[in-house]
Amino acid sequence: MARLLIMMCLLALGSAACATTGAVPRPFPGGPVARKAPPAPNAPDAPPAPDASASAPSDVEELRRDRPDAPVLGRAVAEFALGFRGVPYVLGGADPAGFDCSGLVQYVFAQYGIDVPRIVEEQYEIGDKIRPSEIKPGDLIFFNTKRRGDDASHVAISIGGDGFVHAPNSTGVVRVETLSSSYWGSRYLGARRIPSPIVSD
Numbered sequence: 001m002a003r004l005l006i007m008m009c010l011l012a013l014g015s016a017a018c019a020t021t022g023a024v025p026r027p028f029p030g031g032p033v034a035r036k037a038p039p040a041p042n043a044p045d046a047p048p049a050p051d052a053s054a055s056a057p058s059d060v061e062e063l064r065r066d067r068p069d070a071p072v073l074g075r076a077v078a079e080f081a082l083g084f085r086g087v088p089y090v091l092g093g094a095d096p097a098g099f100d101c102s103g104l105v106q107y108v109f110a111q112y113g114i115d116v117p118r119i120v121e122e123q124y125e126i127g128d129k130i131r132p133s134e135i136k137p138g139d140l141i142f143f144n145t146k147r148r149g150d151d152a153s154h155v156a157i158s159i160g161g162d163g164f165v166h167a168p169n170s171t172g173v174v175r176v177e178t179l180s181s182s183y184w185g186s187r188y189l190g191a192r193r194i195p196s197p198i199v200s201d
Contacts (some may be wrong), residue, residue, distance in 0.1 A: 001166055004155045013057055016038070021046075021148065025191055034175050035178060037163075039196055040126040045189045055131060065143075073112065073136045073138060073196045074136050074139065074158075074193075075126050075137045075138065076138070077109065077112075077137070077138035077157060078111065078137035078157060078158065078159045078160065078165070080108055080111060080139050081104065081108045081157045081159075081165045081174075082159060082165055082176070084096065084099065084104065084108075084165075084174045085165065085173070085174050085175055085176065086173050086174065086175075087096055087099055087167075087171055087173060087174045088172055089167050089168065089169045089171075089172045089173060089174070090103075091159075093167075094106060094107055094118070095107060096178075099167040099174060100167055100169070101120065101154050101155050101156065101166050101167045101168070102110070102117075102119060102120045103118070103157055103167070104116060104157070104159060104166065104167045104174060105123060105140060105156075106118055106123075108157065109194060112167055112197070114194060116194065119122065120142070120152050120153060120154060121151055121153075121157050123140060123152070123155055123187075123192075124142050124151075124152035124155070124190070125195040126192065126193060126194065127192035127193050127195065128195065129190060129191070129192060130191050130192065130193050132179075132188070133190065134191075135138070135158050135191050136158065136159065137158055137159055137160040138157065138193075138194070139157075139158040139191050139192065139194075140156070140157060140158070140191060140193075140194065140197065141155070141158055141164050141188070141191050141195045142154070142155050142156075142186055142188075142190050142191065142192070142194045143156070143187040143189050144189045145187055148188025150189070151158075152189050152190075154166070154168070154187070156177075158191070159176065160177045160182070161178075162179035162180050163176055163177070163178050163179075164176070164177060164178070164179070164184075
């Protein structure tokens, strides 16, 4: 009985929230480093997504075609995040070896010189609050997956429309899902837009 209780507690702790550590994102070998000068927000093209495959679904092409009104930095963030599809979920993970939801967000934004807190609840406090109808690629979408209280416990990056990329622990890999799904739609909490960094000449 005690063993069962311990296992249930460990399972609850592992599935309750995304980030429980103060891990700092590390860039992948050869990748951009966030502390260097960030790319200009009006750069014409986003950086290539890591490990992007030509045979992967064309979410990036759809993003460019369907959401031309999205800010360039937001599209770049979304495209870069899409490149991590298939990376394993790791509780406390904050690099391409494995991500949890807030680690993915922190890592992706860091590549553009934008410091984002590590913990989901803190990420929910930054940026500008936006309505669902205003969500564009690169915006953060928050959920309450705990079914109690009104705190954010999960975060994703919008790819436009009602799609988002995130690191859910339910399937073990970074993937794309939609707000129109009954699970995510019923747990939607809010959305935030992270301001672009000011680039000085």
